[in-house]
Amino acid sequence: MRRPFRVLLSLAATAVGLTVLSVPANAAAENYVALGDSYSSGLGTGGPYSGGNCKRSTGAYPQLWANSHSPASFSFAACSGATTSDVLNSQVNSLSASTTLVTxxxxxxxxxxxxxxxxxTLNGDSACVNRVEQGKTFVRDTLPARLDNTYNAIKQRSPSARVVVLGYPRFYKVPGSCSVGLSDTKRAAINSGADALAEVTAQRAAAAGFRFVDIRPIWTGHEICASDRWLNSLTWPVDESYHPNRNGQSGGYLPALNAALSLS
Structure with a gap:
């Protein structure tokens, strides 16, 4: 009975575009450090939050994973608004040679x-498309070196750790069922920016020897304008806008991480 089960798991991994990772026999032996930005800190879930402006949520996938696996240690360093510089200048200080898992x-x-x-949000289609294209140019020309520097710092501090790099979803279902809000032209442009970011991040993660989890497939059908959305649209408080809600963290990011870590 075990071989068919493994086949089903392998098919599930292929369906969500995940790379397979081996895992230690005992998750309780893990020393886990969660790095990153608001998509890892859990901004958008409605809280409760800790860490001041870092907005670390009890509903974020790192905390949910730690709750369900009871690792030997867990350091939640992810912070809302973080850039690669923030990871390099402060978050990597949470890493050590004993760290076994990093997300x-x-x-x-x-x-x-x-x-x-x-x-x-505030301008017409042309301005939106132009701004997205500027962002895509940055992603392709400038971001790779920043990611390389960040990933190298992680490897230097935690050379034995397994590192899982999680991507971002597409924001919109196009065409969508939303009767108000951004036009389909704007929605498609924003999605194209997410695609460019996923492609570059996947490439640099692979070059570093890390595992990249492509969130886009598992998020399909749960974008803004879908009937079962996992992402906030414009909301209040405004900083929670365009971030995963609790279902996005628990139903999107957490299962994707579990699949990446559990399959063998």
Whole structure:
């Protein structure tokens, strides 16, 4: 009975575009450090939050994983608004030679995530498309070196750790069922920016010897304008806008991470 089960698991991994990782026999032996930005800190879940402006949520996938696996140690260093520089200048201090597992989502803020969304919300289609294209140029030309520096720092501090790099979802279902909000032209442009970011991040993670988890497949059908959305649209408090809600963390990111760590 075990071989068919393994086949089903392998098919599931292929369906969500995940790379297989081996795992230690005992998750309780893990020394886990969660790095990254607001998509890892859990901003968007409605809280409760800790860490001041870092907005670390009890509903974020790192905390959920730690709760369910009871690792030997867990350091939640991810911080809302973080860029690669923030990871290099402060978050990597949470790593050590004894760290066995690291997760990270990073790069969206470097690429101007907030400014892209602001431009697309307040301006017409042309301005939105142009701003997205600027972001994509940055992602392709400048971000790779920043990711390389960040990943190298992680390897230097925790050379024996397994590192899982988690990507970002597409924001919109296009065409969508939303009767108000951004046009389909803007939605498609924003999605193209997410695609560019995923492609570059996957390449640099592979070059570093890390595992990249492509969130886009598992998120399909749960974008803004889908009936079962895992992502906030414009909401209050405004900083929670365009971030995964609790279902996005528990139903999207957490299962994707579990699949990446559990399959063998």
């Amino acid at each position: 990270i989502s990073i790069g969206g803020n470097d690429a101007g995530f907030v400014d892209v969304i602001t431009t697309c």
